[in-house]
Amino acid sequence: MTGGAGHIADMIGKIRMNESAIRRKRWFKQARIEYINAAWQQKLDYTKATPAELERIRVQVILNRKESRKRFWIASFVSLFAGWIVLWSLWELLKFIW
DSSP states (O other): OOTTHHHHHHHHHHHHHHHHHHHSHHHHHHHHHHHHHHHHHOOOOOOOOOHHHHHHHHHHHHHHHHHHHHHHHHHHHHHHHHHHHHHHHHHHHHHHHO
């Protein structure tokens, strides 16, 4: 199969589900009312961030990025070292067998 076949099947399934929901008017109407009620009940308060908060967020993002890089390099070196040990062990085993 070509790439994206799962997405197409998912879209077809959603279209079929929506069409069947529209055919069952009562279910569709109830789901629509619940959706509208849920959307209107939750009011979000968007406030502007102060310069101090922005600076704190900036510092936190920088620290998280440094920590992530540090973990990446540690994992890379440990993996390389473990791989080197495995290859060396196999080489020694093959030398012993021959």
